[in-house]
Amino acid sequence: MRVAIVTASFPPDVNGIAHQTWETARQLALSGHEPLVVAPARPPARCAGEAPEAFDGCRAPVIRLPTLPSPLPGHPARRPPLPGGRLARALAAHRPHVVHLAASGRLGARGLAAAARLGVPAVALHLAGAPDRNALRPAAAEAAAWRRARALHRAAARTLAPSTEAVRALADHGVPGALLWPPGVDTERFHPDRRDLELRHALAPGGELLVGYAGRLVPAKRLDLLAPVCALPGVRLVLAGDGPSAAALRTALPGARFLGCRRGGDLARILASLDVFVHPGRRESFCHTVQEALASGVPVIAPAVGGPADLVRHARTGLLVRPDDARALAEAVVTLQTRRRQRADYGLAARASALTRTWAAAVDELLGHYGEVVVRGPRVRAGG
Structure with a gap:
C-alpha cells in the first residue's frame, strides 16, 4: 500500500508527533509498504544521544516544505510551511492509496484538499495539545483550535485518537465517531x-x-x-x-x-x-x-x-x-x-x-484502518 504521511513535525524535531511519525513510516517500510513523508523544513535540533542522520533509518523518502522565517508565537521551534503547490505535487507523484494526516491547521487542511483532488481517503490523527499560554485570549485561542479541528476531522474519512479521553473530547467538541488508536513503543530499544x-x-x-x-x-x-x-x-x-x-x-x-x-x-x-x-x-x-x-x-x-x-x-x-x-x-x-x-x-x-503494544502491532492495526477507508472510498471534500 502507498501511504502519504503529511506531518507537522518530523526528526530532528524532538516531540511526540515527530517520534510517532518516524516510527510509523519506518514500520510501514519494514512491512513492505511504500510510505512517503511530507513535513516542514526544520533547523537542526540540538539533542544528545543520537545524530539527526540516524533518522534516515525510517526507510521512507522525506520531502521538506519550505517554511516562513518567523516561528509560531509561543513555539520557537515551529515555523509554518509557505503556501505553494509542492505538497500537492509530492502527493500526486506518489499516487497514494491513502493520506495519513498528522497535522492540523493550514497544513492539515492542505493535505486534506490534496487527498480530495486525488480522490483518495484521508485518515486524520487527533493531535491535542495544551493551549497557547502566550495568547492574549487563551479561551478564544482554544475555541479557534477546536473549530479548525472540527473542520478537519468531519471532512476526513476517519479520525483516530490516541486515548480514551481524547475520543471523548472529540465527541464533546462535535466530532463523534473517532476511533481509538494508541501508538506503539520500541520494546527492543526500551528494555x-x-x-x-x-x-x-x-x-x-x-x-x-x-x-x-x-x-x-x-x-x-x-x-x-x-x-x-x-x-x-x-x-x-x-x-x-x-x-x-x-x-x-x-x-x-x-x-x-x-x-x-x-x-x-x-x-x-x-x-x-x-x-x-x-x-x-x-x-x-x-x-x-x-x-x-x-x-x-x-x-x-x-x-x-x-x-x-x-x-x-x-x-x-x-x-x-x-x-x-x-x-x-x-x-x-x-x-x-x-x-x-x-x-x-x-x-x-x-x-x-x-509487549502487547509494539510498533509492529500498532502499525498492523493502523493498516486495518487504512484498508477499511480505501474499500469504502474517499469522503473528503475538495478545499478541506
Missing part, C-alpha cells in the same frame, strides 16, 4: 537490560531512590509539582529534556539533576536506570515517555487523566494520582520508596504490558 549501574551511581551516589522524568521542559508538563518530590529524603530527582522552563525549574527544583535533551539509546539507558518514572502533566493526549518507561520495566506515577490513565494500570504497573496535586505525587513516591518488592513487581508488570 530493562539497558539498566546501567555506573550511571545510577553517578546520578544517585548515596544509593537514593532514583526518580526521573523525560520530555520537554514546558509549563504544560507541570514539573513545578515535583518540588515536594525533590525535597524527599533518600530520593534523587533527574530530568532528561530541555525547553523554555529549564531556568525556572532549576530554581524550583533545587538538588534535581538536569541531563539536557536525550534521545535514542541514551534516553533508553536513562529510563531503564530509574527506580520510578514520574510525569505530572495532566494535558497529555497520549504520552510516549510513559510507555517507554513501562517498556523499560520501570513503574510509573502519573495523573489519572488523559493518556496515562490508559497506559498505567493503577496498583499494577504504577500509581495514578489526583491531577495537579503535588502532595499526592510525593506520597506515591514514598509508597514505592518504602515498598521495594511492590516496586519490583510493578516493574515486571510494566514490561509485560508494553
